[in-house]
Structure formats: C-alpha cells, structure tokens
Amino acid sequence: MALDIRVRFGRxxxxxxxxxxxxxxxxxxxxxxxxxxxxxxxxxxxNVSLVNIERIGKGLKTSLAELFRKI
Numbered sequence: 001m002a003l004d005i006r007v008r009f010g011r012x013x014x015x016x017x018x019x020x021x022x023x024x025x026x027x028x029x030x031x032x033x034x035x036x037x038x039x040x041x042x043x044x045x046x047n048v049s050l051v052n053i054e055r056i057g058k059g060l061k062t063s064l065a066e067l068f069r070k071i
Contacts, residue, residue, distance in 0.1 A: 005071070007044030009053075012070035014042045016060050031059030 002008075017027045028038035032055050040046040041056070048056075057064045 004044060006041075006047060008071040009048070009067075010042040010044040012067060013056055013060065015070060016062055016067075017042075020060065027060065031055045033059075 013027075017024070020027075022030075024039050024042065025035045028035040031038060031052075033041075033052065037046065041048050041052075053067065054064065057067050060067075
C-alpha cells in the first residue's frame with residue numbers, strides 16, 4: 001500500500017533540506033513558517049496548503065515541479 005501523500009511530501013522536503021545541510025529551524029525560517037509547523041509537515045502530520053507548498057519551494061530554492069517529482 002502506498003504511503004499517504006503527506007508522508008511522501010514530508011520525506012521529499014526532508015531530503016532536500018538535508019541535501020542543503022540545514023536544520024529544520026533554518027528551513028522553517030527560510031520558508032516563513034513556524035518551526036513546529038514545518039516539523040509537522042516533514043513528519044507527514046500536517047495537511048499543507050498550496051500557499052505553504054509554494055513558500056516551501058521558494059524557501060528551499062526548489063521548483064514546485066522538483067518538489068513533487070521527489071514524491
């Protein structure tokens with residue numbers, strides 16, 4: 001059975017963040033999100049909005065296409 005989209009998205013942004021060698025707090029700051037909210041996204045417990053997906057893409061300097069390609 002395939003993993004929930006929230007979990008797959010969270011794992012994708014975690015990989016991107018780790019490739020950039022930054023911690024969750026730095027990533028959250030770059031994305032303009034609270035650190036606990038960002039952490040919840042990475043853990044797959046948040047149902048993130050399109051607006052925040054765009055913020056994450058910009059904050060991690062990754063296109064939306066690349067974000068979803070990693071899912």
